[in-house]
Amino acid sequence: MNLKQLEYFVQVAELGSFSKAASVLEVAQPALSRQVRALETELKQQLFTRNGRGVALTDAGKRLFDHSVGVLQLVSHAREDLGASRDAPVGRVTIGLPPSIGRQLTLPLIDRFRKELPSARLAVVEGLSTHIVEWVTTGRIDVGLVYNPEAQPGLEITPLLQEALGLVSHAPKGKRRITAPLPMVELSRYPLIVPERVHAMRRLLETQAALAGVKLDIAWEVSSVPSIIDLVCAGYGHAVLTASGVAASGRAAQLAIRRLTEPTPTSVLCLVTSAHKRPTPLAVRTMNLASALIRKLPR
Known part of the structure; x- marks a missing residue:
């Protein structure tokens, strides 16, 4: 398998449609289908089932999806890390927030991010603390804010706020x-x-x-x-x-x-990152911004 196949596979899985994925990727649908079929042939697994609205992942497809997202995220981090200068991080960073913190933090975080890191992109996703921990460990997000996380080998935990x-x-x-x-x-x-x-x-x-x-x-x-x-x-x-x-x-x-x-x-509200990979300069700057804003929240 190669990165292009994984990228095509993830896009189809997220959109639930070969035609939509082909449009987003700007490739011909037959070429996209051939790449996914080649992936299925190599893995000897059916990755999608067709339904009336498009396609859905099989059990094997769901397992591959988790691996693929992590692999593509690592490749993206490598490019960003090598392409970033010390003073001007570039690329894209994803942070996960619990809903209660998301309501207070999203607006000021994006405001500060836009002013201090104009060459970079920030994605904010919300979820329960248990889900955010899972997303960090599987590589789907770069940084997470979670309440009362349990210690585990794959997680770096930094307490920020105790209430x-x-x-x-x-x-x-x-x-x-x-x-x-x-x-x-x-x-x-x-x-x-x-x-x-x-x-x-x-x-x-x-x-x-x-x-x-x-x-x-x-x-x-x-x-x-x-x-x-x-x-x-x-x-x-x-x-x-x-x-x-x-x-x-x-x-x-x-x-x-x-x-x-x-x-x-x-x-205890904590900042969590993966223990298995070094955060990019952009992720470090984002963590610093989030930490500073958390300490200013009304109590």
């Missing part, structure tokens, strides 16, 4: 706002609106509750933090979030947050 979790409740206008700390043992008295278990904040909360011998009252499971805050404001229950998460919602005036204690569960 205590608190019970978030609706505080109607004119009603006295209770802000005194809340012992973890009392958390069982409050019906909670929490993300699904794949969410880093949910895993952290359940671990700390179990260690404190507290049985949580899970009233609703909602993946979106903005939706959780909407439900809290509507009186459907309480949430467990960080102060910065409340500040970013734009509805802090309607909410009261009580810091959890005994113990105090702490959420």
Whole structure:
């Protein structure tokens, strides 16, 4: 196999269509089809199945797709690394952000990136922390910001921001706002609106509750933090979030947050990169920009 075949294969897989991929790549569709067939012949695997809307990856195709993205990313990094000067990094860098941070960071990051790195390109993708870790380790993105990552050999982890979790409740206008700390043992008295278990904040909360011998009252499971805050404001229950998460919602005036204690569960936002490859000068500059902006976020 060669890089051209992998590039053609990835483009077809992402677009789900040979004709669309041929248009984007500016090659004739028969030539594109021949390259993909040659790849299938060499690997002795069918990579696509046809459906009414185009094509879909087979199981073998999905496995090859993950490898191909990583290979093409490495080649791109090599070109960028060799083509960049110390003072003016060039090329393209992709950063992954959790939705809660994406709402606060995307605009200022792109603004600073455009001013300081005009010759480079930045792509921002959003996903849960577990997905971002997977994308970093497989090479689909260059840099990730994640909450409470687990240590693993393929990951370089740099803590950026540590925040205590608190019970978030609706505080109607004119009603006295209770802000005194809340012992973890009392958390069982409050019906909670929490993300699904794949969410880093949910895993952290359940671990700390179990260690404190507290049985949580899970009233609703909602993946979106903005939706959780909407439900809290509507009186459907309480949430467990960080102060910065409340500040970013734009509805802090309607909410009261009580810091959890005994113990105090702490959420740590970390910068993650692959441990198996050296970051390009552009990736390093992007990490520095993101780190500086994170430290300026309201808390």
